[in-house]
Amino acid sequence: MRLLLLNPPSYSDFDGGAGSRYQATREVTSFWYPTWLCFPAGMVEDSLVLDAPAEGLSVMATVERAKGFELIVVYTSTPSLKYDLKTCEQIKRQNPKALIGMVGPHPSVLPEPTLLASEAIDFVVRREFDYAVRDLAQGVPMERIEGLSFKRDGQVYHNPDRPPVEDLDSLPFVTRIYKRDLDIQRYQIPYLLRPYVSIYSGRGCPSRCIYCLWPQTFTGHRYRARSAGNVAEEVREAAAAFPEAREFFFDDDTFTADPARAEEIATLIKPLGLTWSCTARVTTPKQTLKVMHEAGLRLVVTGFETGNPEILRNIKKGATLEQAHSFARACKELGIKIHGAFILGLPEESRSSIEDSIKFACRIDPDTIQVSLATPYPGTEFYKMAQEKGYFTDSPLVSENGWQLCAVNYPELSNVEIFQAVERFYKRFYYRPRFMLRAIKKMLLDREERRRMLREGKQFKNFLLKRKEVLRGKAQAC
Numbered sequence: 001m002r003l004l005l006l007n008p009p010s011y012s013d014f015d016g017g018a019g020s021r022y023q024a025t026r027e028v029t030s031f032w033y034p035t036w037l038c039f040p041a042g043m044v045e046d047s048l049v050l051d052a053p054a055e056g057l058s059v060m061a062t063v064e065r066a067k068g069f070e071l072i073v074v075y076t077s078t079p080s081l082k083y084d085l086k087t088c089e090q091i092k093r094q095n096p097k098a099l100i101g102m103v104g105p106h107p108s109v110l111p112e113p114t115l116l117a118s119e120a121i122d123f124v125v126r127r128e129f130d131y132a133v134r135d136l137a138q139g140v141p142m143e144r145i146e147g148l149s150f151k152r153d154g155q156v157y158h159n160p161d162r163p164p165v166e167d168l169d170s171l172p173f174v175t176r177i178y179k180r181d182l183d184i185q186r187y188q189i190p191y192l193l194r195p196y197v198s199i200y201s202g203r204g205c206p207s208r209c210i211y212c213l214w215p216q217t218f219t220g221h222r223y224r225a226r227s228a229g230n231v232a233e234e235v236r237e238a239a240a241a242f243p244e245a246r247e248f249f250f251d252d253d254t255f256t257a258d259p260a261r262a263e264e265i266a267t268l269i270k271p272l273g274l275t276w277s278c279t280a281r282v283t284t285p286k287q288t289l290k291v292m293h294e295a296g297l298r299l300v301v302t303g304f305e306t307g308n309p310e311i312l313r314n315i316k317k318g319a320t321l322e323q324a325h326s327f328a329r330a331c332k333e334l335g336i337k338i339h340g341a342f343i344l345g346l347p348e349e350s351r352s353s354i355e356d357s358i359k360f361a362c363r364i365d366p367d368t369i370q371v372s373l374a375t376p377y378p379g380t381e382f383y384k385m386a387q388e389k390g391y392f393t394d395s396p397l398v399s400e401n402g403w404q405l406c407a408v409n410y411p412e413l414s415n416v417e418i419f420q421a422v423e424r425f426y427k428r429f430y431y432r433p434r435f436m437l438r439a440i441k442k443m444l445l446d447r448e449e450r451r452r453m454l455r456e457g458k459q460f461k462n463f464l465l466k467r468k469e470v471l472r473g474k475a476q477a478c
């Protein structure tokens with residue numbers, strides 16, 4: 001069957017596709033690669049990955065591009081599901097014989113409700129879908145495909161689970177599909193050099209953070225890793241295929257989950273002389289950071305989440321504030337830049353814990369930060385906790401235009417206050433004299449950096465304005 005792997009269009013600039021860990025429209029336009037879709041694409045000749053949000057395609061343009069495909073696999077998310085179902089219905093109307101299925105964490109956790117949500121959906125694949133999609137494309141009967149839930153004659157059937165992929169080296173190189181189907185100039189993340197190329201060197205994360213979507217719903221708590229040689233081979237090949245790439249990014253759940261292996265990869269790619277970045281936990285040893293930095297590591301993306309020790313325990317982060325502090329110090333000493341991720345609205349957030357987080361962020365002083373709202377996605381421990389303890393409000397996860405909303409509140413703190421605190425956090429961090437001086441210096445020394453910062457500064461201002469509109473709508477609704 002001719003296979004289309006689709007990242008569907010939804011809210012304007014919504015980044016919630018097959019490579020995005022939390023799904024919302026961002027402060028500054030960003031698009032992750034639809035990496036998950038590229039694995040099965042690499043196993044099926046004649047397939048196509050279509051990334052509608054990155055290409056700026058409308059629903060109608062997407063439906064048009066879906067013509068002629070017999071098997072259509074759509075990556076969906078909890079906040080975009082409603083929208084994605086409509087796209088599937090339009091595709092089905094135009095092409096009634098096409099088999100349409102959904103993949104991603106949401107259908108993995110809620111296969112039956114997803115299947116029953118629309119007549120247009122024929123199947124869903126639970127958890128990792130690489131081989132199930134390949135089998136479907138090769139015409140294997142649905143009832144024989146592990147991990148598949150499907151509809152037949154109005155009945156829903158759930159096949160047994162498929163074990164997670166163990167031999168990750170046997171998967172195709174996603175970067176070959178980037179080359180075949182995608183335009184790497186369309187992929188941008190504000191803290192990464194543009195254009196960048198993203199690679200997963202492993203899947204899963206041994207940590208148990210209660211809010212984290214992928215390990216709890218999709219990739220699991222065991223870190224399954226590709227061999228260092230296999231990763232280095234892909235990097236070498238991709239560096240030749242994309243000479244314009246300014247940076248490689250290892251976008252594993254946690255690239256440094258196994259420090260010795262991270263060092264091994266670094267040592268193997270060092271002779272290539274590339275600039276690269278990765279995700280890293282605060283527990284990463286300084287020695288590992290040093291080896292990686294000497295091999296071209298420019299920046300780490302690290303989840304600090306909060307500056308309050310009790311909340312850190314509540315969310316089972318498995319790390320302490322002291323570790324976070326020494327990690328940040330080690331990165332600074334070595335000259336590694338940090339993009340620090342923080343979350344507001346985690347269980348039992350209060351006014352004073354928000355203040356703790358803002359002060360902590362200013363103290364450890366990452367180069368850039370991202371402040372997200374805690375989102376209880378179905379299938380996570382946070383979701384269960386929110387249900388049991390009555391944290392949920394009646395707010396949806398995103399606004400009508402895809403902006404992240406706060407769906408939880410606590411005895412001391414309303415969801416509106418948590419939402420407002422995001423802006424306060426950003427302003428207190430970025431409007432510090434120390435940060436401003438650093439930014440001015442960068443702008444004076446580097447013309448390209450100046451252009452980027454001015455563009456992103458404008459987008460960021462716009463973001464703050466749009467959030468105010470969201471808040472006004474919300475306040476009226478309340």
Ligand code: SF4
Binds near residue numbers: 208209213
């Ligand atoms: S360490 Fe990072 S990837 Fe792992 S569970 Fe926690 S938040 Fe998720």
